[in-house]
Amino acid sequence: MSDTSLSSNSTGAPMSAKPARRDIGIKRRYASERRFRLYGVLAICIGVFFLCALLFTVFSKGYTAFWQTTVSIPVMLEQKVIDPGNKRAEDPNVLITANYPVLVRNALAQHLNVPASDKSAMRELGKFYSDGVRVQLRQMVMDNPSLIGTTKNINFLASADIDSAFKGQIDLSVPEANRKVSDRQVTWMNTLSEEGVMGQSFNSGLFTFGASSRPETSGLGVAFVGSLYMMLIVLGVALPVGVAASIYLEEFAKKNRFTDLVEVNINNLAAVPSIVFGLLGLAVFINLFGLPRSASLVGGLVLSLMTLPTIIIATRAALRAVPPSIRDAALGLGASKTQMVFHHVLPLAAPGILTGTIIGLAQALGETAPLLLIGMVAFVANVPVSPLDPATALPVQIFMWANEAERAFVERTSGAIIVLLAFLAIMNIAAIILRRRFERRW
Incomplete structure (x- = not known):
């Protein structure tokens, strides 16, 4: 009688069945976790492999340039x-x-x-x-x-x-x-x-010469100056407009259907293909306002429109990361809302804003499609003196060299890609360093 009660429960099932089922479930869960980790490592290895293949292909063909x-x-x-x-x-x-x-x-x-x-x-x-x-x-x-x-x-x-x-x-x-x-x-x-x-x-001619039909006398000089002008225009237009819009939406605007609609459209604009901004620039800045084609001014304005959503989203996230206690303390000491925003919140959010701006500029530096639509694919041999002069940009120069038939232009194309990747890497590394240097944890 006592042996039967130890080996069975009230339903008649053996008591050792539950621990066995529990052990099987634990083993399955551990096996599932190991498989998930394996899939993750495999995905990283595949990504690293293709990245290394890309870099090897570019550098092996371009270092001789x-x-x-x-x-x-x-x-x-x-x-x-x-x-x-x-x-x-x-x-x-x-x-x-x-x-x-x-x-x-x-x-x-x-x-x-x-x-x-x-x-x-x-x-x-x-x-x-x-x-x-x-x-x-x-x-x-x-x-x-x-x-x-x-x-x-x-x-x-x-x-x-x-x-x-x-x-x-x-x-x-x-x-x-x-x-x-x-x-x-x-x-x-x-x-x-x-x-x-x-x-x-x-x-040195790779960095100083302009466009040429001869590979040995072709260079990135015009593209450097054109990209510099465009980045300065993007910085001067997109940064103040984006920060001002973010401050208003995050700190001053009332939460209603209108602001919700604005926020949804800003998020949608960040996902719009860049070629659409090129069509907008062609229709507005060139056809409507009559600005010159192939000019750095038009390219900078188009890239500013494309970069604006990125800066707004990054700035709003940086403002939202500032603790509410900072705002409450400033208002409690008698500061106005404007003083609270510009004297306390904005300085604390500056690292995040700076990081988002640099990332936006890096994205704009590598864009090609919108610049093709506004005519920056023109053959420009002389370095532009002002943003109104004809110019080209680094990614557009790469596009033009890639379409050339001569073998020597393949070397030039890969060399220009290396230069562009170096600039993008420097900008992204700068963003990471600045973020870690000025970031505050609450």
Whole structure:
């Protein structure tokens, strides 16, 4: 009788069944947690893998863009080529229209012992150096006409094909007919390299040159200035408007249907595709107000509209994070509501506002679609002096280079992506540092 009562409950079921079921449930729960952690680790690994693949692809193709092949040899600035009639005093345009690349070709021919009678070799020599020497020598002679008739050691750029071959980006083992660099040019390249007059140097032109149809003379100078103008306009327009709107909605506006509608629309605007803002800018700023196309002013205004919701949402979150006790204490000491907001709440919310602003600027810096619609895809060779001058931007320059057919532009495109990623990384790191530096925990 006692054995039966110990092994069974009132329903007749064994008492050991409940602990067994409990143990199985615990094991299943632990197994489920382990699977969830495994899925999480797997998701992170997949994301890191694709990120590393992206960075490896960009850096492997673009790091060579920061180095450029140059040749440094003495060049005779012959008067018979620059000013054969000695008319530069009467007509300064003579110095502008002179055939300066011939001077470099003749200097190379003399250095490599190529006879001038060999027309085929002279044509290949003409493709050995960049046509940018025309501007380089012309500017040098116009700045100092007394150089005519003298010999100067000139450091000039190699052509894009020679640059690619010198960097090992062209397979020289394939037949000569299947590559853009001839065997004779390869021989000259090796000779100049062994003599130490041909080598690679830091490509400062990547950061100073404007747009060009020649890869070796293309740079991000115009895009840098255009992006700088646009970021200043975004900072000057979106920040004060966004902060003012946030303060009003969070501190002064009454909670009613109108403010609820405004808040919903602000949140919706933050999710609107950026190309829609480009259409808005085209319709309002260009077609209605008549502002110039391709101008940094229009680009800055369009990006300001796109960045405004981000700044408003971040600012409202920063204001909401300030404890109500700060407000109550300020009002209790006799401060007005305006004094309470601007003297106490706003300074405490400044780190969050600053972080949101930097993130908004970083987002605007990487936008391309709205700028394409307002014409900032134009070919601009000269650095803009004001926001009303034609300009382009870093992401737009990347877009234009990516559409070029020449092999050397692939290198330039990846190099520009590296520069853009560096700027975005710096801005996001700055936001994190500022947030941790000035953040207060309540």
